Amino acid sequence: MNYEEALAYYPAVVASRDVAAFVAPVAEAGPDKAESILWAAWQTVVASADERLVPLVAGVRRHLPELPLFGAAMQAAWDEPPAGEAWTRLNAFAARLTPDVADFLRLGLLTIGSALETFADPAAQVPAAVEWFHHAGPPLLAATLHGRTYVSRLGELAVAAGVAAPGFSVPRWVFWRTRMAALADQGFRPARDGVRFMKRYDRQIAAAHL
Known part of the structure; x- marks a missing residue:
């Protein structure tokens, strides 16, 4: 899965708040692709963020304890706030x-x-x-x-x-x-x-x- 494919994949995953579907592409990707997938995933979360997504992020953290790139995606939203x-x-x-x-x-x-x-x-x-x-x-x-x-x-x-x-x-x-x-x-x-x-x-x- 590349970045563009991840952008198309994650809106439905985020809407369903499916933790397993969220982390699966990252786990399956090699180190060179995981970063671009995560960036697309977190951009999707931030773009549709509301309180209902808190359990999703908490669930993802159980699999990705450091929540890589999440902080950067959030900072980008503060740099250009909606x-x-x-x-x-x-x-x-x-x-x-x-x-x-x-x-x-x-x-x-x-x-x-x-x-x-x-x-x-x-x-x-x-x-x-x-x-x-x-x-x-x-x-x-x-x-x-x-x-x-x-x-x-x-x-x-x-x-x-x-x-x-x-x-x-x-x-x-x-x-x-x-x-x-x-x-x-x-x-x-x-x-x-x-x-x-x-x-x-x-x-x-x-x-x-x-």
């Missing part, structure tokens, strides 16, 4: 995978930063960010309390508010919480959901912010 509901679904998918199946906290940080730290349209960006607080709150909190660092840029609104560390930090979380509440007060419904999810962690953040 619009609208597809972007929200993709972030919900990534958040559901984190951290038990795959760790995409860095991508979550990019999404949240774009949504809450820039002048980007809230209607286009905030729903995707809210998915992280909904589905990956505990790992986001842990990364924040431990100051997990990544090479990333702070958005201009965070910089103006005095946030200094570009990775996860308590001051950055406090800024996110404040910004989410401000959007909620403006009547933006997804932000109201975001505030509700973030409230779960107010006590831990307040204790660390002292």
